Amino acid sequence: MAQGDLAKVGRTPLLGLGGVGLRPNIYDLAIFILIAAAFVAMAYGAGEVTAPVARLTVAPVTLDPANLPGYALRTTLRMFAAIGASLIFTFVVATLAAKSRKAELVIVPALDILQSVPVLGFLTFTVVFFLRLFPDSELGAECAAVFAIFTSQAWNMAFSFYQSLRTVPADLDEVSRHFQLSPWLKFWRLEAPFAAPGLIWNTMMSMSGGWFFVVASEAITVGDTTVKLPGIGSWLATAIDAKDIGAVVLAVATMAVVILAYDQLLFRPIVAWADKFRFEQTAAQQRPRSWVYELWRRGHVVRRITLVTSWIGRTVSLLPIPLTQPPRRVVVAPRTGRGSDILWRLVILAVVAYALWRIVLFTEASLGWGDLLTALEMGLLTLLRVVVLISIASAIWVPVGVWIGLRPWAATRFQPLAQFLAAFPANVLFPMAVVLIVSLHLDPNIWLSPLMVLGTQWYILFNVIAGASAFPTDLREASTLFRLRTWQWWRKVILPGILPYYVTGALTASGGSWNASIVAEVASWGDTKLKAAGLGSYIADATEAADYPRVVLGIVVMSVMVVACNRLVWRPLYRLAERRFRLA
């Protein structure tokens, strides 16, 4: 049940669901325009580069199994570089949003929208940008890959941290003020521990999603240049070009080993350790366990780490800087901030107006209404795929998840498996599917689609398992006693009971599917190219043709659709689930 508990640990409202109202917020629109303008600026910058991006002298990726461990290590390091960047981003940006009202006005809607942007779409711009930043060096491409992973991870982590900072229990906050804890001490004694479970859970989710992007971002084609960084993703791309199914299988196996190791060696120990930060006044019956953590504890590693960190903490807390001084006066909520607030809003408005003007200039020069229509049409096709696939996945995994979740022995076995599968980058498996489609002459428009949910369906499964295992025994017993008919039982008992969990899973799954469409709607095997009509392939095609205006258009349309789905479907559903069906 450790994993079930784990899922509960991180149950802070999901990004995009925590909002107060359903009404479209004027800030959302403003921030959306700003983000779109940023894309335009990036595309504009990329278009300026007429020379071939760079002549990289990277050692070419070879399909020699002896190289594979090294590649796996490089891939893993990229991943950790990105998670490190995401954590720094989280601490800085989320703290800023929680402490400053002005920053909050911009940051919170920006996080919400950025999470809905298909990050794979603008990989092109970032590659070009970083290659120019570090010309003729591998570093540029490395940075681009790390940045791509970062953009898939940072937002929900920052949001979780921000939410925790905003919901620090009032009595503990009073104690901290009462004993005049310095900001430094307060952060480490109150705010960071309180935020830890949510942040760790979100980091874990982010890392699960991150493997997909690390694989996708290692081999990037922009125009006629292909950058292949040594790693599993590039190995895979090379294997596809060479039609080497054995190499693909090896990549899958390596990936499995890597993810298993990261789960056992890193995250389980951290989750087991972080259990003490759960804000509960009662001891949980079952605590998450980790053999690695037990090993650590027995070997006094934990104690030594604690000694070192507390020594560092103490040394810093004695430094004569404002951060470590007690706050002298009571902080009274200033009521004089009105004027500067209005000024701040005006500044935002001016920037947004300028951004809008630039977008119009940019699109006028290169795009017509016809293009918008095409993109929307393609978007609807992809939307149709997402809807159908999520429905099919739900129809399969909700019953399975309920079955598993209601049986504790099964839940302990399958929950880690489902989480493992969610972390496994599905794009590693794509070539196998493509081989099948090619050899059986199937219609790519239909048969490429399942790839979109291949990796994301597991979010539905493990959330449903968590929901079903948390379902109260007395309610189950009551419904058994009343001998509810099967259909009645599903409709009146279990579906409402797991709804909050299901919505969380389905939202994550559908968001991931949109993102995956960019790599799933186009696939190749050697010289054979398969394509399904949709917004994903639209963006992928435009990227390959270095047609930046259409890349931007595709990304913007996709972002609008994802945000609209979140606002019109998932958020109301989540609120309903929270209000009506949250059990205790």
Add this chain to the structure above:
Amino acid sequence: MEIAAVRPASTADTSPLVAVDHVRQRYSKGSGDDLLVLDDISLSLRGNEIVSLLGRSGCGKSSLLRIIAGLMPASEGRVTIGGRAVDGPAEEVAMVFQTFALFPWLTVLENVEIGLEAQKVPPAERHKRALAAIDLIGLDGYESAYPKELSGGMRQRVGLARALVVHPKLLLMDEPFSALDVLTAETLRTDLLDLWSEGRMPISSILLVTHNIEEAVLMSDRILVFSSNPGRLRAEIPVKLPMPRNRLDPAFRQMVDDIYALMTARPTGKQAQGIFPGTGITMELPRVSPNLLAGLMETVAGAPFNGHADMPALAGPLQMEIDDLFPVAETLQLLRFAEVAEGDIRLTEPGRRFVQLDPDDRKRLFAQHLLAYVPLAQHIKRVLDERGTHAAPASRFRDELEDHMSDTYAENTLRAVISWARYGEIFAYDEDSGVFSLDNPS
């Protein structure tokens, strides 16, 4: 910890330790009038005494405590501690919280040390003082436990040790025993009083906020009784009974009875319906379930009370504190099912009749009284009757209420009326759409 007798054995010295001077506290509601929480409070605390602030919820006693603690500024007036004006958390003051407010991720020892850590006391001395405080308060052996492993009583001991370890002159206690069960609370009170009378705590005075009358009489040298809405200092009662005090002592009982009487006495010049703040449809109503109303009427009607009960006598066996009991009693008074005065509750003729009726007739009688004596219920019913659709959104009434009271009170008032109207079957409310209607889903 130094156990030196900080408290001189002599009688209270005369210079005030704390002086509260014409303090007013108001909250802005965003629109319209501010909400006055504390009105012109002046009091002083000398050394060597335990003083209780006794009042019902909403009388602002916790706000006053926080103003003295320097956790929030007063809107008007000033507070001095040891002659210095309070402009933030003062070093001489330590506080014990109702909810214990322990950090769940820190051990008992680390929790106790937190105040010293903030004062940058070196680790070795910090450790020594914390262990001494833990020892004093009877927690030895629990140093490395986490709060979630402890019972409520033990947790509050940690809260007490954490407050004492910083050697405050003044100990502020915010309903410290109200989250504990009866037995645990009593043990902790006794232990605290023992430490106090033996002079083993390094403090000079205790200011205790409570809504428990017996607790106030049991523990304090002086009781300051607050009235509600807005909070005003209503009476100052010195308690001269010798320590340790016995709850069964007739003088003790008499004092408890007197305070009950004082707290249920109608302020002069107010009508019966003026027991709740506000008038007419904007009267603030407490959320009291119809079951509790019926239950109290049945208890008072039955033996040994036979329709007339002494509130302290009623509160004891029911294990209800004044914050539980008073709202029920006063709602009965509002509905003219009972009369509350001088610490007594007496059923009216309709109240006695109600107890005899079967469930359907009870509902009818309740509905009559609800429409006759609760203006808001009357108002909603009239609006529904007048409208062709016989439906009206709750937001319409909520807005009216919010013009006169805080959002929370408005919500509570509306919830109270919804619950009573459902019982009396006078109108229905749909949770999902937030609409009142005359439909009866029967």
